[in-house]
Amino acid sequence: GENVEQHPSTLSVQEGDSAVIKCTYSDSASNYFPWYKQELGKRPQLIIDIRSNVGEKKDQRIAVTLNKTAKHFSLHITETQPEDSAVYFCAASSPGNTGKLIFGQGTTLQVKP
């Protein structure tokens, strides 16, 4: 079945450093790849997404890259700040599946001041 693997499960960086989270997906038909940030006790919220016809997308300090051949996509956060500390989820969605999201296992990012 559809599966999304996410690594690492935890990531600790110093403020100002970069953070990279990687995901792989199993369904080659997947065409939409969002990233969600979930702060403690809060709802997941979209921070960036990418579609399969695009290789890279950037929004200020965050960027996402997609390699369709390898079925990999990654989240890059530059100049990390303490408020970036949260759980980050990658997800994949395939056509014909109502838009449901298959999530990775999550990465707990800690940014140390």
Add this chain to the structure above:
Amino acid sequence: DTAVSQTPKYLVTQMGNDKSIKCEQNLGHDTMYWYKQDSKKFLKIMFSYNNKELIINETVPNRFSPKSPDKAHLNLHINSLELGDSAVYFCASNLGEGTEAFFGQGTRLTVV
């Protein structure tokens, strides 16, 4: 003007009881979902609804019965609650495939 709202936020109940969680969205979306987040934070799809109709049941036990009275509401009724049902349940909605999903604030269900 909350986009997706669900109630209650917390629910503590005994094994064997029946409980309901309500969800409403004011975004005009056609598609709504229920997700379950377990103690390890893993988010898993449970149900997908499109315009009040059940589209996908992700092999969820039939103790869980979603109901959509109209396309803005998707409620979740759980019968005969078990300890393993303890989790955070999130309602979500979107415009359909390839669009941003908006999540409710979650309902933390604790079965004792």
